[in-house]
Amino acid sequence: MRAAIEFFGDFFYLLLDTLRAIGPALSSGRGRLLAWRNLWIQMNRIGVESIPIVSLVMFCIGAILAIQIAPEFAKFGMVPVTADVVALATFREMGPLVSAVVMTGFGGAAIAAEIGTMVVGEEIEAMEAMAIDPVRFLVVPRVVAGMLMMVCLTVVGDLAAMFGGLVASVLLLHLGSLQYTQHALAILKVGDFITGLAKAAVFGVLITAIACFLGLKVRGGAEGVGLNTSKTVVFTIVALILVDLIFTSVFFYLGV
Amino acid sequence: MPEPLIQLQGISKYFGDRMIYHDLHLDIFPGETLVILGGSGSGKSTLLRVLMGHLKIDAGHVLIRGRSLNDMDRRELDSWRKSVGVLFQTGALFNSMTLRENLALPVREHTDLDDQTIDLMAQIYLQLVGLREHIDKLPAELSGGMKKRGGLARALMMQPRILFYDEPTAGLDPISTAQIGELIMNLKNKMGATSVLVTHDMQSAFQLADRLALLFDGKFAAIGSVEYFRTTADPLVRQFVDGRLDGPFINPSDQCSYKAELLGRKLHEVPHGKKTT
Ligand SMILES: Nc1ncnc2c1ncn2[C@@H]1O[C@H](COP(=O)(O)OP(=O)(O)OP(=O)(O)O)[C@@H](O)[C@H]1O
Ligand SMILES: [Mg+2]
Numbered sequence: 001m002r003a004a005i006e007f008f009g010d011f012f013y014l015l016l017d018t019l020r021a022i023g024p025a026l027s028s029g030r031g032r033l034l035a036w037r038n039l040w041i042q043m044n045r046i047g048v049e050s051i052p053i054v055s056l057v058m059f060c061i062g063a064i065l066a067i068q069i070a071p072e073f074a075k076f077g078m079v080p081v082t083a084d085v086v087a088l089a090t091f092r093e094m095g096p097l098v099s100a101v102v103m104t105g106f107g108g109a110a111i112a113a114e115i116g117t118m119v120v121g122e123e124i125e126a127m128e129a130m131a132i133d134p135v136r137f138l139v140v141p142r143v144v145a146g147m148l149m150m151v152c153l154t155v156v157g158d159l160a161a162m163f164g165g166l167v168a169s170v171l172l173l174h175l176g177s178l179q180y181t182q183h184a185l186a187i188l189k190v191g192d193f194i195t196g197l198a199k200a201a202v203f204g205v206l207i208t209a210i211a212c213f214l215g216l217k218v219r220g221g222a223e224g225v226g227l228n229t230s231k232t233v234v235f236t237i238v239a240l241i242l243v244d245l246i247f248t249s250v251f252f253y254l255g256v
Numbered sequence: 257m258p259e260p261l262i263q264l265q266g267i268s269k270y271f272g273d274r275m276i277y278h279d280l281h282l283d284i285f286p287g288e289t290l291v292i293l294g295g296s297g298s299g300k301s302t303l304l305r306v307l308m309g310h311l312k313i314d315a316g317h318v319l320i321r322g323r324s325l326n327d328m329d330r331r332e333l334d335s336w337r338k339s340v341g342v343l344f345q346t347g348a349l350f351n352s353m354t355l356r357e358n359l360a361l362p363v364r365e366h367t368d369l370d371d372q373t374i375d376l377m378a379q380i381y382l383q384l385v386g387l388r389e390h391i392d393k394l395p396a397e398l399s400g401g402m403k404k405r406g407g408l409a410r411a412l413m414m415q416p417r418i419l420f421y422d423e424p425t426a427g428l429d430p431i432s433t434a435q436i437g438e439l440i441m442n443l444k445n446k447m448g449a450t451s452v453l454v455t456h457d458m459q460s461a462f463q464l465a466d467r468l469a470l471l472f473d474g475k476f477a478a479i480g481s482v483e484y485f486r487t488t489a490d491p492l493v494r495q496f497v498d499g500r501l502d503g504p505f506i507n508p509s510d511q512c513s514y515k516a517e518l519l520g521r522k523l524h525e526v527p528h529g530k531k532t533t
Contacts, residue, residue, distance in 0.1 A: 117351070126348035126407075129308050130362040130414070131334040137365075 014135070014213050018143055021136040038141040046107035046142065046208070047149025051156055054102050058157035061094055062086055062164025070173045079173055083183035086165035091192045095158040096150075097244055100203035103150060104236045108211040111142055112232040115215025116225035124216065139212045143205055150204025151197050158196065191256045199247050203240055210236045259321070261286045261418070261450055262307065266316035268474075269299070269306065276302055278474040280316070289444055289451040291461045293496060294471030300454040301345050303471070304420045307452070308342065309333050338366060341416035345423055345454075347407030349395040355382060356391045359410050366414065381409040384439060386432065401428045408436065412443075419443065421453045425460055433460065440464055458497055462486070470496060 070082045115138060118124050124134050162184060169175035214228040214235070260283035267280040276299040284290050294300050305311040306318060309325045318325040320336055328336065349358050359378035363369060369377075382388045385405035395403055408424060424440065425433040437460050443449040444464075455461050461468060462482050469479040470493055478485070478493045485497055495503030 114352075121351060122344050122346060122348040123350050125305070125310055126342070126344055126350075128310060129337055129340070129342045129344075130365070131337040132362065132365050 010217075011210070011213050014139070014216075015209055017135045018139050018209065021133060021140050022144065024136060038137075039145055042141045042145035043149050045110070046103065046145050047153055050099070050103050050106045050149075050153055053106070054099050054153050054157045055160040057098055057102060058090075058095065058160035059164035059167075061098060062090060062161030062166075063168035064164075065089055065094075065161075066165040066168040067172060070169075079175055080179050080183050082169060082173065082175070083165065083180040084187040087162065087184040087188050088192065090158055090161040090165075091188060091196045093196075093244075093248075094161060095154045096196050096200040096203055097240065099153040099157040099200065100150065100207060100240050101237060103146070103153060103204070104207050104233055104240070107146065107149075108207045108232050108236050109229050111208060111211035112215040113225055113229045115212055116218035116228050119216060119218045120221055120225060134216070139209075139216075142212055143208045146208030147201050147204040150200045150207070154197060154200035195247075195251050195256055199244065202243060202247070206239055206243060207236050210239060258285055260284060260319075261321060262452075263319040263322075264306075264316070265319065267306065267313050267318065268315035269302065269311070269313050275474050277313075280475060282469060282476060282479070284450065284452060286450050287444075287448050288466040289440070289453060289464050291465035291468045292452065292454045292471060293456075293461065293468055295496075296456075298471045299474070300471060301422050304342065304422055304452065304454065307420065308337060308340065338414060339416055340418045340420060341411035341414060343404070343408045343411045343419070343421045343424055345426075346400075347395070347403035347405075349398075349403055349406050349410065351395050354392050354394055355387065355398075355406050355409075358395075358406065359413050362410070363413050377413060378409075381412050382406075384412070385409045386435060401432060404428070405432065405436070408439075415447075417447065417449055419449050419451045421451065421455075423454055423456065425455065425457050433457070437463060458499075 065086045066082050069085050070079055073079050073081045115124075118138075124138075127134050127137065165184075166177055166180050169180045170177050211232050214232045218224040218228045262282075262284040264280055264282040267277050269276045292300050292303060302311065306313055309318070309328070320328075323332070325333070325336075349355070350361070353361070356375065356378050359381060360371075360374045363374045363377065364371075379388055379391065382391055385408055387402060387405055387409065390398065390402065390406075395406070398406060404424065404427065408421070411419065419440075421440065424436050428436065440451065440453070441464060444451060451464075453461075453464060462485070465482055467479065467481055468485050469476045470485075471477070472492060478488070478490055480488070485493055488494070492504050494500070
């Protein structure tokens with residue numbers, strides 16, 4: 001119990017520390033260029049790799065949703081409403097969540113392993129010995145990159161899912177592509193977009209922050225790196241679902 | 257006598273139950289080269305960590321120019337760390353960066369020098385340690401000794417007046433060893449650098465040291481000049497310096513439990529057979 005409280009305490013301390021360090025990391029005169037270059041590298045590493053997988057997975061999920069739902073609506077002669085449901089489910093829920101899970105596997109695990117290896121190789125200590133703050137130098141660019149790329153990935157994933165739904169509808173449900181598109185566009189409100197992307201941004205922070213945190217906590221050689229890398233994936237997925245639940249409840253309560 | 261630069265006052269440090277230091281005292285004076293001797297695992301590398309403020313100690317004070325590390329805020333601690341160049345036992349180069357980038361990093365972070373100047377400095381320091389032709393290699397492409405020399409070059413990039421070396425010559429060939437020895441000597445003579453040097457190599461220890469300190473069982477068993485270490489009859493010093501097999505210098509934690517463990521029993525079970533209840 002105490003260990004758990006300490007664990008969460010440490011994690012929130014790292015989050016606070018990251019917030020504190022964002023300002024200096026991105027603005028202080030000399031460090032600026034370095035920080036931006038770092039951010040750019042991290043965005044590529046964390047996000048770009050995940051794009052093909054997210055597209056593929058979300059395409060399939062869109063198609064699956066359409067095929068699962070359509071028969072129910074067909075009973076009432078309302079097949080086109082399938083597009084509405086696919087659109088809502090995707091933008092509000094599946095888009096951010098599935099993209100986040102994919103990014104956890106790609107970016108999260110890679111970050112934890114990378115930082116863990118740096119701990120084992122005394123690199124973090126060497127950094128501190130040079131008065132370079134590892135939070136500012138390592139954590140901030142990764143967390144900011146995670147947040148930005150998560151939002152981008154979610155947009156890509158949303159579109160892929162809609163496209164998957166479209167393909168399934170046209171091929172299997174004999175729905176016109178125009179009809180599908182019109183229905184989807186009509187049902188979507190700005191709020192659906194915003195809530196989905198807000199979630200995505202928070203997920204991005206969560207994924208990278210947990211990965212950095214567990215990476216920095218690595219003790220004891222290669223074994224420790226492996227252990228904390230798999231811990232990262234498990235913890236992150238649990239955390240994602242919990243935070244998602246909280247978000248959804250709050251949005252429900254607020255009526256957005 | 258000048259004011260000490262660094263003072264260790266009654267340092268105690270435990271890793272779990274394992275005692276590393278108990279009531280350790282040491283003064284380090286500006287401009288001197290102090291060599292730390294001690295068996296493997298006696299806490300030499302840990303001592304450098306304590307001096308940098310990386311490791312919390314369980315008791316005592318580390319004073320830097322009279323100011324305790326414990327009392328320092330982030331900025332003070334950073335400025336202390338910036339003024340010290342540290343060579344880690346493994347070199348601790350950043351594996352994702354080439355030697356060039358490794359050397360450039362601290363200077364880029366802490367100064368306004370332009371990239372060309374920084375690059376020039378990197379080349380100069382790599383030349384000093386004999387690695388200039390490897391400037392664009394990643395640490396993974398270097399041997400252990402080369403990494404260590406790279407780490408030394410990086411430690412020098414900020415032109416520190418205080419240097420901590422953790423076994424700078426271990427694993428180097430005799431020529432590189434001589435080269436690094438001369439480099440350390442020059443830093444001392446030309447820049448008046450204060451050095452704390454951990455080494456097992458008695459020859460370079462005697463060559464470079466102003467004073468030596470022998471770490472044994474959580475304390476400094478002997479602190480003295482080269483002359484003292486060469487001539488004293490202190491059996492501990494003699495055994496370590498001359499590399500003899502017999503003497504008081506046994507790994508203290510292993511000493512008594514070894515036999516018992518081999519016999520499959522715990523030490524505390526051995527003396528009195530059974531307990532009365
Ligand atoms: N982070 C740590 N956690 C637990 N024990 C540690 C830790 N770091 C070091 N130790 C222990 O402290 C003791 C001293 O370690 P240290 O690295 O300072 O030895 P050393 O004198 O530098 O040895 P060597 O000459 O082999 O480098 C060792 O017994 C080691 O097992
Ligand atoms: Mg050591």
